[in-house]
Amino acid sequence: MLSREDNDVLCRVGPGTPGGTLMRRFWHPVCTSAQLPHPDCAPLRVRLLGEDYVAFRDTAGQVGFLEELCMHRGASLALGRVEEGGIRCLYHGWKFSASGAVLETPNHADPKYAARMKAPAFPVREEGGIVWAYVGPIELLPAFSRYAFMDAEPAHRVVLRINVSCNYLQLVEGGEDSSHVGVLHTNMARPGWKDNDFTPNPDVVNPAALASKDLEPALKIEETAFGFQYVALRKTHKPGVRNARVVPFIVPYGRIIPAPAFLFTVLEVPQDDTHTSTYIVVHGETPITEEKIIELLGLNDPRYYNRKDCTFTASWADTFGQNRELMKENWTGLRGVEVEDATIGLSQGPLYDRSREHLVPADQAVVRVRRVLMESVKRAMEDKQPAALGLDLRGVSACDAQLEDGANWQDLLPSHRQTVEAQESADARR
Structure with a gap:
């Protein structure tokens, strides 16, 4: 859990606040x-x-x-x-x-x-x-940080903005929480769940298409120059082989989520303490359309999303459009990755009080988000360099791959090590 005082430090971003001081460095x-x-x-x-x-x-x-x-x-x-x-x-x-x-x-x-x-x-x-x-x-004024999606061909990239009426950290923590994927996104992550007959989702665009039905992944975490990276290790049917899903956290609110054939870069930008603009950028080696991503996320229904002003429109007024009858076949009674994620964030209220929660080992990455942000706030308040500031982020990525027992999970994304080395070299030249 987080004290109410520390919760305010991380969640409040207005002028003169510690969290706002950090945010205004980027x-x-x-x-x-x-x-x-x-x-x-x-x-x-x-x-x-x-x-x-x-x-x-x-x-x-x-x-x-x-x-x-x-x-x-x-x-x-x-x-x-x-x-x-x-x-x-x-x-x-x-x-x-x-x-x-x-x-x-x-x-x-x-x-x-x-x-x-x-x-x-x-x-x-x-x-x-x-x-x-x-x-x-x-x-x-820091150097401008470039992401890999900026170098993608326009036809291979989709950019969406979704305005959600809750604090940014609720959405950040949801995105860094690997254990929720196999539960909240059950229909997409574990097809056949009702019959306990797991069949991998063949949709190569879907970031919730898990390669394992394991709901209790083991997490390992490593701090980096951009924040941290973690791996969620899930059991597979092959002896001595686990599924490894590596996801970075990029200070102050970024993450990259792997889909089988694409990467989803997600930036949870605080409008204020109780409103967030979520930017989702999908890119890969092949063309992709906005209509495909809108449908995948569940945003092609006007009950959920106003494409003109980018607002997520579902609310408690209609219980977020949840269909209880549909829940006989659909885990949430909702439809789409973003609809499920945004609904959960909104259900926590405009600004969640983390002093009331009870954490388990599967929440390690969530705890690390808070720790890294608290350290970054402290550094910003002391006029020091917070993590990720001015860093070239084109080498920061994510992956979902098979990993043999004894293999080094960090080797799945050697570009992260190179990013760290490049930052250390730049720091030495200063």
């Missing part, structure tokens, strides 16, 4: 590229770490990320006109560039005045179908 996804589909399209209101911003794509296609309220009189720029190389406030027509330069002040048409002003604007990168921004102290 680049964050703020929207998908598809949410700003073309130059001079409608601006997008963004909530990030308890504060409000506006994102827009100017006439040249460049993305700007500004504080939401106009620096003149505080009207929302999310209502503004995006035109002629900038965003214009409706109230008095003040116009700002993507970099925050004040281009026009119609009610005080003195160019010298405008030249002295600058709107609060933040560094932006657009990579891998996602718009990223840095909102921390500019003197601590």
Whole structure:
């Protein structure tokens, strides 16, 4: 269990909080590229770490990320006109560039005045179908971290955003909890479960398609430069061979989940203390479509997901659409990996009190998430370098493979060792 005080440290991310201090050291996804589909399209209101911003794509296609309220009189720029190389406030027509330069002040048409002003604007990168921004102290601006999915061909990558009304850590911990996969996702993880007749799921896209029906995996954990990695070892029908599922945790909220033919990179970005934007990026060696992933996740039903504003819409109002009659054949009475995961996160309430829980050995990775985050918060509060900051993450991956007894599970992903060595080399040069 976690004390209420430590729970608040990890879960609260607003300005001036310890958790918020850590979060503001990193680049964050703020929207998908598809949410700003073309130059001079409608601006997008963004909530990030308890504060409000506006994102827009100017006439040249460049993305700007500004504080939401106009620096003149505080009207929302999310209502503004995006035109002629900038965003214009409706109230008095003040116009700002993507970099925050004040281009026009119609009610005080003195160019010298405008030249002295600058709107609060933040560094932006657009990579891998996602718009990223840095909102921390500019003197601590880190190098931008690249993920492997950023190098994938667009036809081999799908990017989704799902806004869920609960604290980010509930979703992070669910993602780092290997033992839940064979239970919560029973229908996809253990086909034939009702007859105790396990048949592996043949869907090569499904990250819940386990190769074993073992519900009590043995966990081994190793700290890394990006946070930690763990292996969940499950028994198989072959003597001397276990299934090894290796998953990384990337500070402050990232993970990569293996599917048979694809990788799912998941980033649980805090909007504030009780709302999260989940970014799911699927990539692999073969083409994949958004429709396939939407269906797999259970988000093709409008009862669960509003594709226009990316909101997960199910709630207690209709018991998350759970079908009790369907539970005769379907473990949860729900449908889809993300629908099941988001529903469980929401069922814990907006911000779960971890002082009430009772942990078991299968929760080791969850405990390690908290420990690594607490250490990272401490380092950030002391102006030290937290794990993963500025690290090239293209070598960080995940896998689901067979492992013979006595073999080294870390050898399944040697790129993780190389990532650590590259970081150590970079640290030595500083």
